Amino acid sequence: MTVYFMCFFLFLVGLYGIVTRRNLIKIVISFTIMEFSVFLFFALIGYVENGVAPILTKNLPENPVFVDPLPQAMVLTAIVIGLATSAMLLAIAIRIYKKYGTFDIREINNLRG
């Protein structure tokens, strides 16, 4: 159970980073930490104690216990989507740097929410 809470703690670390950091790149890094904590959570869901890979081979043990392959498939999809999101975020961050000449969000405040 501890490992799940540590995973959730990592999620909160990422969230804390997004809220407190002032640098656009650091915000992107915090976002990625948060993202990977969720991926880790998915990997944990699929894990079964003493399980083997769900592949039919000749020398399987008696009454094998398989790990769940579906969360792994999902996490692969989610990583690809995460790649798209990170690429998009970094592309915009670089464009902002070109326009404003800074990564500091205190100086990038034309809009008021």
Added chain:
Amino acid sequence: MSSLVPLYVILPLASAFLIPVFGRLVKGFQKALLTLVLLFLTILTFHLIFGGLKEPVTYQVGGWSPVEGIPIAIYLVLDGLSAFTLLIVNLIGLLATFFAISYIKRYTAQNNFFALLSLMIAGMNGVVLTGDMFNMYVFLEIAVIASYALVAFGIEKTELEASFKYQVLGGIASLLILLAIGMLYWKTGTLNLADISGILKEEPPDLFLTFTQILLISGFGMKAAMIPFHAWLPDAHSSAPAPISAMLSGVLIKAVGIYALLRLFFNMFALTYEISLVITVIGALSMVIGVFLAIGQWDLKRLLAYHSISQMGYVVIAVGMGMILMVQGGDRSVAALAIAGGLFHMINHAVFKGLLFLNAGAIEYVTGTRNLKMMGGLFKSLPVTSTTSLGASLSISGIPPFNGFFSKLIIIVAAIKGEFYLLAILAVLVSIVTLASFMKFQRYAFFNKSTFSKKIREVPFAMSLSMVVLVVLCLALSLLIFPGVREVMLTPAVDVLMETSNYATIITGM
């Protein structure tokens, strides 16, 4: 029939691929292709709605049939509610695309614009059709990543800043949704909405499930820009090019926000009183705070964006009232009335807010400004724009005989019948403040003394035509209140939400 369902995703996805490939070679290819695709899908939706969608249609992706009654394929489900939302997505998408044909001349990289727009529509159609939790997440990300890029399309300072803000908040929302999907899979061992619903029914609600529901409400609430999570909306919606603002405000927040919430909380989870109350309170807050934030705005598009928050609040309170009545075992006909009002307001809002953003785009196209203080006297030089925007303004402020009046009336009548007197009073008050705010828009934009020295001419034909079609729809949708039309379009959608367990029964066949 069922083989037509995947076309909603395949056609826009294919055109998103074909546009960058052939767009360079053939002139006008990108505009023609996307318009034709959306025209076909709109006609198909009308055909499905009016041609008798008696039974929900399901399609199993890849042809994987259920094993021992357990669905293993990804299901695409087309029932009353999906058909209703698909109509909103494709109709507004068609008109926004048609508007963009002329409007896009202000920008370069037209191929990218139309490719991203069709990607966004493919994503939204997917979210609406899918019957699988993880597939919903994938389509949702397709739609929102395309919209992040479209918000930044102008690549000026404000656009980039708005897009970054939108991406960070939208990304957090997506992660909350993904976490909730993971937790649901952990508990139930399946991703199919119908299957999850069947498993959850046998288990008593516990803290774990409540936590998952809170995660989903925050995630989809952020996508729908409900009030505690609204900060990104005014920036993103006002910075995007006008047809995209119309799509974001008119369609995206409904398809990936409200629709997903409705589908999950009515058809997947068992309704609980606490969750219904939370949803109603969030809706009421959005309705009231949104309009007060709107009234002080001088940037036309920001004003419209804040009104989107407020008007979505109407939809959410209506649905929330329906949920509370159904949980407490109140009068089911009143609950049905409230939900019908909510869905009716959803399609109305898509039409009039889409039109208002197109009007704002037309004004910006000819005058080059969005600041209301710098406009004035445009009534004579822009007859089509000013007439259509008057229609839309009357519609959003709830003046008969426009559609906004009837949907607000249904919501208020349902609130009084269901004894939610506070909500009824708030709904009326917010409607009055909305009227005041749109009188300000009309007065400053069209009737004050003109401040423009150069001659201003009416916008091109394609832009005028989409605005005229939308204002006609504003009037025509009032017909939905009459029996005969209501039974065909609105009632099937309401029935899906009222008969909460039917959805699961039809798909798993149990």
